[in-house]
Amino acid sequence: MPKMKTRRGAAKRFAKTGSGKFKRRKQGLRHILTKKNAKRKSRLGKSATVDSANIGQVKRMLPYA
Numbered sequence: 721m722p723k724m725k726t727r728r729g730a731a732k733r734f735a736k737t738g739s740g741k742f743k744r745r746k747q748g749l750r751h752i753l754t755k756k757n758a759k760r761k762s763r764l765g766k767s768a769t770v771d772s773a774n775i776g777q778v779k780r781m782l783p784y785a
Contacts, residue, residue, distance in 0.1 A: 730781035742770040
């Protein structure tokens with residue numbers, strides 16, 4: 721059986737944590753930042769975990785993560 725390929729775009733966006741969860745960046749910190757307050761931008765800068773509804777998709781995209 722041939723090797724499974726990793727989705728390279730997903731590999732750049734998600735990282736596996738020590739406990740087995742997947743880490744991701746939050747959306748909304750690329751542009752149109754003037755109307756967002758400092759507290760909101762600070763929260764958007766922190767990482768988040770992938771929701772349980774999407775973990776299966778991420779696992780399929782990253783078979784060796």
